[in-house]
Amino acid sequence: xxxxxxxxxxxxxxxxxxxxxxxxxxxxxxxxxxxxxxxxxxxxxxxxxxxxxxxxxxxxxxxxxxxxxxxxxxxxxxxxxxxxxxxxxxxxxxxxxxxxxxxxxxxxxxxxxxxxxxxxxxxxxxxxxxxxxxxxxxxxxxxxxxxxxxxxxxxxxxxxxxxxxxxxxxxxxxxxxxxxxxxxxxxxxxxxxxxxxxxxxxxxxxxxxxxxxxxxxxxxxxxxxxxxxxxxxxxxxxxxxxxxxxxxxxxxxxxxxxxxxxxxxxxxxxxxxxxxxxxxxxxxxxxxxxxxxxxxxxxxxxxxxxxxxxxxxxx
Numbered sequence: 109x110x111x112x113x114x115x116x117x118x119x120x121x122x123x124x125x126x127x128x129x130x131x132x133x134x135x136x137x138x139x140x141x142x143x144x145x146x147x148x149x150x151x152x153x154x155x156x157x158x159x160x161x162x163x164x165x166x167x168x169x170x171x172x173x174x175x176x177x178x179x180x181x182x183x184x185x186x187x188x189x190x191x192x193x194x195x196x197x198x199x200x201x202x203x204x205x206x207x208x209x210x211x212x213x214x215x216x217x218x219x220x221x222x223x224x225x226x227x228x229x230x231x232x233x234x235x236x237x238x239x240x241x242x243x244x245x246x247x248x249x250x251x252x253x254x255x256x257x258x259x260x261x262x263x264x265x266x267x268x269x270x271x272x273x274x275x276x277x278x279x280x281x282x283x284x285x286x287x288x289x290x291x292x293x294x295x296x297x298x299x300x301x302x303x304x305x306x307x308x309x310x311x312x313x314x315x316x317x318x319x320x321x322x323x324x325x326x327x328x329x330x331x332x333x334x335x336x337x338x339x340x341x342x343x344x345x346x347x348x349x350x351x352x353x354x355x356x357x358x359x360x361x362x363x364x365x366x367x368x369x370x371x372x373x374x375x376x377x378x379x380x381x382x383x384x385x386x387x388x389x390x391x392x393x394x395x396x397x398x399x400x401x402x403x404x405x406x407x408x409x410x411x412x413x414x415x416x417x418x419x420x421x422x423x
Contacts, residue, residue, distance in 0.1 A: 119379050122363065150382075153385035156359060159329065161281055162176070162329030162330055163356050164363075164372060165285070165288075165326055167372070172367075173232045174233045176352070176353075179327055179331060182243065184337055184348060188254040190205060190254070191260070199257060202260075207331050217327065218324050244346070261339040264339030297315070301315050302371070334348075357409060358405045359381040361409050362408060
């Protein structure tokens with residue numbers, strides 16, 4: 109029998125794509141080869157990577173969460189509003205309340221999808237729209253007031269021994285997600301439900317609990333990213349999560365996770381986040397329009413969907 113590679117071939121392919129982007133960028137742009145620039149890209153990739161980690165948990169189930177753009181925006185608004193309060197004890201509640209908001213939205217999504225069987229795409233898109241409306245109703249057209257707590261700014265823009273704290277945070281989150289996926293019953297159920305939810309139910313398990321927990325974790329991670337982005341910009345602004353919708357899904361799908369659920373690996377998602385970040389950076393440097401970027405991500409996602417369909421047909 110041929111030996112299996114210790115790393116999934118798709119991950120190696122994505123990493124090769126990252127090397128190609130850096131190499132081509134270094135030749136034509138120049139600063140792609142500098143350590144400062146690459147460390148900056150790791151910092152920026154961390155926000156996308158943590159979002160993709162939560163999105164992957166839901167996609168493995170065969171569901172999707174489209175509410176995270178305004179979930180993270182809501183958490184950012186909460187943490188900057190409370191973080192700018194005059195009372196010190198109230199400032200201490202900024203981060204817990206920001207995380208609690210993300211967790212609450214995730215729990216609501218999970219309960220509705222698991223218990224009421226409403227399609228996750230429809231429900232979470234509606235929730236995203238409602239959160240947008242609530243934010244506009246609450247603040248009008250004005251920018252949210254306040255500032256991020258010092259701890260948040262340290263996590264988002266600080267560094268340890270030259271390595272961005274945001275990247276170290278992403279590594280820690282990745283280790284936890286990898287353990288959940290590969291080392292727990294919850295992780296095994298994610299794949300099983302994604303492949304055949306009815307079979308899991310007939311086997312005596314409770315798919316609803318796993319679905320609720322997956323959406324809750326996705327919401328929690330989205331809220332955490334909103335807090336980090338608030339620290340990165342030292343402010344919150346309406347729609348700050350919108351640019352992350354397509355790149356997050358692209359990172360997960362490019363990483364080899366089937367959009368229909370039941371198959372995927374976190375190493376691919378990690379590499380996918382790096383690839384998407386470098387690609388976005390390259391497109392930005394050469395001044396590709398936003399419309400063209402969206403087309404590129406759409407083509408990438410469609411290409412991976414077609415490839416996944418061909419794999420399933422040949423299986």
